[in-house]
Amino acid sequence: MHNEDRLQPSDIMVLNPNFHFRWEEPQQSHVLLYPEGIVKLNATAAEILEMCVMRGLTVAEGTEQLAHRYDGADLMSDVMQFMELAYAKGWIRPKS
Amino acid sequence: MPKAGSGLSLDGLGMPLWLVVELTYKCPLKCPWCSNPVDFDRYRNELSTEEWKDLLREGRRLGSLQLGFTGGEPTLRKDLEELVDEANRLGYYTNLITSGVGLSPQRVRDLKRAGLKQVQLSLQSCDSELSEKLVGLDVFAHKIEIARTIKAEGFPMVMNVPVSRYNIDQTEALIDLAADLGVEYLEFANLQYYNWALINRADLLPTRQQLKQSEAAVAAARERLGKRLTIYFVVPDYFDERPKACMNGWGAIHLTIAPDGTALPCQEARLIKDIDFPNVREHSLDWIWRESPAFRRFRGDDWMKEPCRSCDDREKDFAGCRCQAFLLTGDAANTDPVCSKSPHRYLIDDILLEAENRQERAGADALIMRARCRS
Numbered sequence: 475m476h477n478e479d480r481l482q483p484s485d486i487m488v489l490n491p492n493f494h495f496r497w498e499e500p501q502q503s504h505v506l507l508y509p510e511g512i513v514k515l516n517a518t519a520a521e522i523l524e525m526c527v528m529r530g531l532t533v534a535e536g537t538e539q540l541a542h543r544y545d546g547a548d549l550m551s552d553v554m555q556f557m558e559l560a561y562a563k564g565w566i567r568p569k570s
Numbered sequence: 571m572p573k574a575g576s577g578l579s580l581d582g583l584g585m586p587l588w589l590v591v592e593l594t595y596k597c598p599l600k601c602p603w604c605s606n607p608v609d610f611d612r613y614r615n616e617l618s619t620e621e622w623k624d625l626l627r628e629g630r631r632l633g634s635l636q637l638g639f640t641g642g643e644p645t646l647r648k649d650l651e652e653l654v655d656e657a658n659r660l661g662y663y664t665n666l667i668t669s670g671v672g673l674s675p676q677r678v679r680d681l682k683r684a685g686l687k688q689v690q691l692s693l694q695s696c697d698s699e700l701s702e703k704l705v706g707l708d709v710f711a712h713k714i715e716i717a718r719t720i721k722a723e724g725f726p727m728v729m730n731v732p733v734s735r736y737n738i739d740q741t742e743a744l745i746d747l748a749a750d751l752g753v754e755y756l757e758f759a760n761l762q763y764y765n766w767a768l769i770n771r772a773d774l775l776p777t778r779q780q781l782k783q784s785e786a787a788v789a790a791a792r793e794r795l796g797k798r799l800t801i802y803f804v805v806p807d808y809f810d811e812r813p814k815a816c817m818n819g820w821g822a823i824h825l826t827i828a829p830d831g832t833a834l835p836c837q838e839a840r841l842i843k844d845i846d847f848p849n850v851r852e853h854s855l856d857w858i859w860r861e862s863p864a865f866r867r868f869r870g871d872d873w874m875k876e877p878c879r880s881c882d883d884r885e886k887d888f889a890g891c892r893c894q895a896f897l898l899t900g901d902a903a904n905t906d907p908v909c910s911k912s913p914h915r916y917l918i919d920d921i922l923l924e925a926e927n928r929q930e931r932a933g934a935d936a937l938i939m940r941a942r943c944r945s
Binding site for chain 2: 492494498500501505507508509510511512564
């Protein structure tokens with residue numbers, strides 16, 4: 475991390491170790507479970523988390539992989555926006 | 571419990587996402603704000619290990635995700651580890667809500683092995699003298715030892731502080747203690763006035779000035795500590811103009827099972843005397859949640875009266891708390907009297923005024939401690 479609160483595309487982010495990320499069949503959605511909390515993720519958020527956090531890639535690499543699914547669209551600003559939010563909420567943190 | 575201020579309004583698609591199991595009402599502590607029924611000793615007919623396991627399976631089938639083991643003191647049940655193990659296997663995120671009394675370092679390790687995910691430990695004060703006054707037993711040193719063990723075992727931990735006028739001035743010291751212990755979440759749970767807390771309300775309510783100072787200390791600490799420590803501040807709703815969005819609505823996402831198997835939309839609901847709450851020994855959980863008259867009684871907003879019926883906030887606050895409406899106005903379908911639009915708001919204002927003007931007492935001696943004789 476170059477700066478404590480600004481994410482960079484070259485960062486590798488990981489899931490907060492106290493969080494669990496999984497598909498929940500009855501809800502038909504991905505969820506984040508953490509101490510006394512639940513977040514239901516929409517399909518886009520879940521896809522970004524899955525690609526840009528759960529695979530150990532840098533944010534830029536994850537975004538590039540995602541772009542392949544969407545005809546090479548430029549997703550960087552959307553991804554960064556979500557990642558900033560997830561970081562601010564403490565769902566994800568920089569890999570140490 | 572969902573945290574006030576989390577800003578999350580969770581659509582559970584009609585499923586009981588939060589399952590709270592009160593394994594027993596027994597507890598060695600005597601907290602004068604206990605949320606258990608005042609006549610807790612009447613409910614000795616606790617569900618067996620197998621009955622709890624059946625219930626956990628049914629809960630998962632209904633879509634429950636978060637599971638809270640609570641009480642009374644849940645660690646008094648010898649089968650806690652076995653139930654945690656089963657819950658973990660079923661896919662719940664398992665939370666233990668405990669006073670720490672009844673836990674030993676070895677038991678903390680056993681629970682970790684059984685798959686427990688998180689521990690919420692209550693702490694009433696940062697010094698042993700006040701702690702003993704408030705809970706009736708000398709358990710402070712033990713609680714701290716257990717807190718350290720919980721962290722050493724790698725659990726995420728919520729330190730829960732039930733806040734009254736007796737400990738609210740320790741806000742800053744409690745924050746320092748939480749930071750020192752390395753807990754992730756600190757919850758200042760200003761008391762909600764039901765059951766035992768209601769009996770002691772006149773004595774427990776903080777003053778507005780105390781509340782303001784406490785909030786300022788929390789704000790400063792959030793600034794200072796950042797992501798190291800998440801501090802929840804559950805406001806005492808009496809001091810608010812708008813009612814709390816209690817339970818995210820009646821029968822919306824919360825399901826509590828009392829020690830005797832009674833199913834409740836919240837842990838206090840049993841105090842609404844004119845509702846016959848169903849029991850898991852007699853009905854399927856599916857029927858209880860979807861069909862039972864008790865759970866349908868205040869679901870949605872068809873039941874609402876004025877001023878809620880025509881109020882735009884009804885989808886945000888669900889008319890507040892049914893239990894509070896029942897306790898203070900005599901009718902659970904009334905608007906929560908905390909709401910400034912309620913014709914009963916004066917009741918709350920009178921209570922607050924009384925707290926501001928009460929004579930200062932030296933200690934906590936006036937409190938009526940939780941005890942069996944009261945039952």
